[in-house]
Every structure is written in C-alpha cells, then in structure tokens.
Amino acid sequence: MASGFDPAEILAAAKAGHIVALGLRFVAQGPDWCEFAIDYDRRLVSDAGTGILASGPIMSLMDTAGGFAVWTRRGAFLPQATLDLRLDYLRPSRPGQTVTGRVECYRLTRRIAFVRGVAHDGDIAHPIAHLTGTYMLLGDGK
Amino acid sequence: MSSVTLLPYADFLGIRIAGERNGSPLLVMPFSEGLLNLQGMMHGGAISGLLEIAAIAAIDATLEEGEDPRSVFKPITVTVDFMRPGQPADVYACAEVVRVGGRIANVAVCAWQDDPDRAIAAARMNLAITPPVEK
Numbered sequence: 212m213a214s215g216f217d218p219a220e221i222l223a224a225a226k227a228g229h230i231v232a233l234g235l236r237f238v239a240q241g242p243d244w245c246e247f248a249i250d251y252d253r254r255l256v257s258d259a260g261t262g263i264l265a266s267g268p269i270m271s272l273m274d275t276a277g278g279f280a281v282w283t284r285r286g287a288f289l290p291q292a293t294l295d296l297r298l299d300y301l302r303p304s305r306p307g308q309t310v311t312g313r314v315e316c317y318r319l320t321r322r323i324a325f326v327r328g329v330a331h332d333g334d335i336a337h338p339i340a341h342l343t344g345t346y347m348l349l350g351d352g353k
Numbered sequence: 354m355s356s357v358t359l360l361p362y363a364d365f366l367g368i369r370i371a372g373e374r375n376g377s378p379l380l381v382m383p384f385s386e387g388l389l390n391l392q393g394m395m396h397g398g399a400i401s402g403l404l405e406i407a408a409i410a411a412i413d414a415t416l417e418e419g420e421d422p423r424s425v426f427k428p429i430t431v432t433v434d435f436m437r438p439g440q441p442a443d444v445y446a447c448a449e450v451v452r453v454g455g456r457i458a459n460v461a462v463c464a465w466q467d468d469p470d471r472a473i474a475a476a477r478m479n480l481a482i483t484p485p486v487e488k
Binding site for chain 2: 221225227228229230231232233253254255256257258259260261263265266267268270271272273274275278288290292293294295296297298299300303
C-alpha cells in the first residue's frame with residue numbers, strides 16, 4: 212500500500228455516523244483511489260414501486276469514497292471539506308444489487324483536490340453513474 | 354399545493370415536511386448522529402439526500418392532484434455545491450422548480466441551518482419524469 216493513510220483504521224474507530232448508518236463498506240485502496248460499497252436496502256429507495264435506490268445514498272457512497280481517495284493521496288487523515296459534487300446518472304441501479312463506488316483523486320494542489328469516479332453494480336464497464344468533484348484541503352497537506 | 358409524498362429514503366434520514374415556502378414544500382432533516390461524517394460535521398451525502406428529496410417534493414407539488422400514484426422522477430444529473438460546513442444541527446431545504454416539461458424537470462434547491470439567507474449547500478437537478486409504475 213503506497214499511502215500512509217489506512218481507511219480500515221479510521222473506520223474501525225467510527226461507532227456511529229452516516230457511514231455506519233448507511234452500512235458503507237471499505238472495499239479497496241490504491242495509491243490515489245478508494246473503493247467503497249453499499250448493500251441494497253429497501254429503506255434507501257426513491258420509489259417503492261421500482262425499488263431503485265435514491266440518488267442520496269449513491270451521493271453518500273461517492274462523497275465518502277472521494278473523501279477517502281483524497282486522504283489516501285494526502286497520505287493522512289487531515290481536515291478537508293467537500294466543495295462540490297456532480298453525478299451523471301447513465302442508468303438506474305438494479306434493485307437488489309450492491310453498488311460499488313471507485314473514486315480517484317487525480318490532482319492535488321495546495322488547497323484543492325480533484326476527484327473523479329464511477330458507481331457500478333457489478334460491472335465497472337457498465338456504470339450507473341459518473342462522479343466529478345472537488346474537496347477543499349483545510350489542514351497541512353503535502 | 355397538491356399533496357406531497359416523500360421518498361422512502363426520506364424516512365431513513367428522518368426528513369419530514371415542516372411547512373411551505375414560496376409555494377414549495379419546506380423540508381427539515383432533524384439532527385441525528387447518523388448524519389455526521391468522520392469529522393463530526395453533516396455528511397455531504399446526507400445533505401445531498403435532503404436536497405434530492407426537497408427537489409422531488411417540489412416537483413410533486415406542481416403536479417395535478419389525483420388518485421393515481423405519483424410519477425417517478427429519475428435524476429439524470431445532480432450537481433451539489435457546498436458553501437458552509439454543515440453544523441451538527443437541523444437542516445432545512447426548499448426547492449424552486451425552474452421548469453417541468455413533459456419529460457424533464459429542472460430544479461434548483463438549497464439547504465440552510467439557522468438562516469435561510471446563509472445557505473450551506475445548493476443543488477441543481479435535472480430529472481426525467483416517467484409515468485407511475487402499474488402495480
């Protein structure tokens with residue numbers, strides 16, 4: 212693992228909060244990316260008839276994966292805040308499927324981190340949504 | 354304003370209708386620990402969820418009152434800007450429906466905490482409108 216930042220260690224300390232409430236799971240990490248997953252839950256849908264997940268839980272998944280990608284690239288759990296997020300929905304998620312979000316921090320400046328990522332439900336070549344976003348770096352980044 | 358039903362996800366976040374503002378439903382997401390990020394502030398995803406629910410509630414409120422189940426709104430693009438940190442406190446949101454066409458709705462929505470003139474986040478959403486699913 213190239214980064215000094217260990218998501219599992221940070222998450223083990225979290226006993227409550229949005230990540231725990233949604234059941235977001237850390238899946239994998241690279242030098243500048245992180246992957247999280249959210250299991251299907253009927254409480255998270257936008258419509259009881261279609262059973263399609265709301266946008267909100269996918270935003271939470273992608274914001275979380277994006278934040279962790281930035282910490283991964285910074286190499287430490289430093290203060291930061293989401294500045295903006297954009298999700299393009301290419302298709303609805305399939306009811307019952309776990310959704311995985313992989314987000315890469317592709318550029319880090321002194322103040323801003325730029326991320327991009329993909330949400331999919333099993334096949335990354337057939338994504339549900341594309342993410343772009345930025346984070347403000349509030350601590351001493353490298 | 355016609356009757357408005359919130360998404361099932363609204364229950365998960367504890368969101369309810371708190372009134373009306375400029376003809377759109379005013380929503381509140383009462384503070385709970387389950388909304389916080391690892392830094393002890395409101396999670397951007399939870400705020401985004403509130404914005405989405407307020408946007409759809411506002412479109413719903415513009416549609417004709419009727420017996421039929423409401424139309425289904427599927428987000429196409431969602432853009433959220435975060436202006437201020439979300440404090441561990443209640444969050445309000447209210448949307449402005451820019452246009453509802455036959456197929457697409459364009460909505461602007463903003464969220465605040467103690468002062469409606471000091472938004473903590475704002476979103477633009479473009480949604481596809483599809484007829485209700487036959488049960």
